[in-house]
Amino acid sequence: MPRKTASSQPTRPQAARPVDHDLYALVLENIDRAVIAVDQQGQVSLFNPTAEIFMERSARSSLGINYCELFAGQEIFLYLVDCVLREGRSITDDEGFSLQRPKGQPLPVNVHVAPIFSKSGHQDGAVMIIRDLTRARELEEALRRADRLSMLGTLAAGLAHEIKNPLGGIKGAAQLLTMELTDDSALQDYTRVMIREVDRINGIIEELMDLATPRPSVFSPVNLARLLNDTALLQQEAARGQNIEFTLKLDPSIPALQGDEQLLARLFLNLVKNAREAIKRNGRVIIETKISSEYHLTSPGSRPSPMVLIKVSDNGCGIAESELERIFTPYFTTKPQGTGLGLAICQKIVEDHRGFFQISSVPDTGTTVTISLPLRQ
Numbered sequence: 400m401p402r403k404t405a406s407s408q409p410t411r412p413q414a415a416r417p418v419d420h421d422l423y424a425l426v427l428e429n430i431d432r433a434v435i436a437v438d439q440q441g442q443v444s445l446f447n448p449t450a451e452i453f454m455e456r457s458a459r460s461s462l463g464i465n466y467c468e469l470f471a472g473q474e475i476f477l478y479l480v481d482c483v484l485r486e487g488r489s490i491t492d493d494e495g496f497s498l499q500r501p502k503g504q505p506l507p508v509n510v511h512v513a514p515i516f517s518k519s520g521h522q523d524g525a526v527m528i529i530r531d532l533t534r535a536r537e538l539e540e541a542l543r544r545a546d547r548l549s550m551l552g553t554l555a556a557g558l559a560h561e562i563k564n565p566l567g568g569i570k571g572a573a574q575l576l577t578m579e580l581t582d583d584s585a586l587q588d589y590t591r592v593m594i595r596e597v598d599r600i601n602g603i604i605e606e607l608m609d610l611a612t613p614r615p616s617v618f619s620p621v622n623l624a625r626l627l628n629d630t631a632l633l634q635q636e637a638a639r640g641q642n643i644e645f646t647l648k649l650d651p652s653i654p655a656l657q658g659d660e661q662l663l664a665r666l667f668l669n670l671v672k673n674a675r676e677a678i679k680r681n682g683r684v685i686i687e688t689k690i691s692s693e694y695h696l697t698s699p700g701s702r703p704s705p706m707v708l709i710k711v712s713d714n715g716c717g718i719a720e721s722e723l724e725r726i727f728t729p730y731f732t733t734k735p736q737g738t739g740l741g742l743a744i745c746q747k748i749v750e751d752h753r754g755f756f757q758i759s760s761v762p763d764t765g766t767t768v769t770i771s772l773p774l775r776q
């Protein structure tokens with residue numbers, strides 16, 4: 400059972416001005432929390448539009464029924480409303496839990512239930528205010544990932560450093576061997592493989608060291624449309640032999656974005672490459688940009704910056720739910736030639752730009768990666 404805090408009903412000062420009922424109704428219609436009121440017998444007397452969305456049912460089918468029917472099988476909700484109706488005090492659930500819905504996924508929510516008092520001071524029912532915690536949970540997860548990454552990065556950087564020196568020795572010895580052998584010696588094939596594979600390990604280690612101790616970002620105005628066009632062109636080239644359609648839907652009104660051009664190019668390349676690699680033969684990759692209507696980056700002392708959304712979607716193999724948690728972990732890969740560092744690097748670049756990542760994926764249907772980056776730093 401989630402932890403809760405309870406408080407007794409504070410005495411409310413009498414309103415000095417007449418109540419504007421139209422304004423109250425407008426607030427309830429527009430607020431992004433579900434507001435559900437029940438009378439003292441437990442019958443639903445108010446069900447705002449957000450409640451309709453959260454509960455996936457209409458106000459018409461909910462008004463007048465008992466809350467026990469509305470929240471049938473959802474013990475925590477039943478318990479909270481029951482407590483408030485019986486005891487007349489507010490309860491806030493501090494930890495959050497899942498609201499089960501008839502059609503969609505359970506919704507992570509946080510609930511506050513308060514008694515309603517009539518003008519004469521009698522308890523007249525209870526009101527529940529339900530807040531969607533999906534976004535908060537995503538941010539918590541992003542923070543956890545960042546922590547995990549910085550710990551792994553430090554460890555791996557030390558290890559990479561130790562490996563690089565003996566590797567240099569092996570490559571030097573192989574090169575000497577090449578010189579000692581005659582050009583037509585069959586053994587030259589072996590030395591070539593040794594040198595090539597040492598170079599490959601070196602490449603992986605450099606990527607890793609970059610991840611652990613990246614160079615400081617250099618911010619300048621970046622033309623996002625040009626960068627994404629170039630990325631798509633490069634990947635189109637790499638997709639020869641496959642039948643993949645690349646579509647760009649770029650909002651032309653987006654101004655230059657403050658960012659590190661090299662790092663952003665790497666970010667987009669990794670994302671579009673992943674999208675391409677998820678498609679076996681035929682498919683499509685859509686790259687889309689727009690200004691977010693939901694989020695702004697706020698920093699003390701400066702104007703809030705709009706956020707730009709960059710969405711890369713594919714209709715490839717998708718990601719199994721059990722793997723979604725691990726894809727940002729360095730070295731997690733499902734590809735025979737993959738390093739598993741692509742997304743870990745992307746995550747770092749997005750963080751350096753004070754942006755955030757969202758991934759949604761359905762196995763065998765496709766994946767959408769959305770990056771939100773502030774226009775100004």
Ligand SMILES: Nc1ncnc2c1ncn2[C@@H]1O[C@H](COP(=O)(O)OP(=O)(O)OP(=O)(O)O)[C@@H](O)[C@H]1O
Pocket residue numbers: 669673674677713715716717718726727731732733734736737738739740741742743766
């Ligand atoms: N668009 C996508 N569709 C399906 N799976 C994906 C997608 N993007 C990432 N993944 C999964 O996440 C894993 C990790 O991705 P990441 O880019 O970090 O490494 P990688 O692609 O395997 O290797 P590398 O980036 O070095 O080539 C991939 O192996 C794949 O399983």
Ligand SMILES: [Mg+2]
Pocket residue numbers: 669672673737741742
């Ligand atoms: Mg990759």
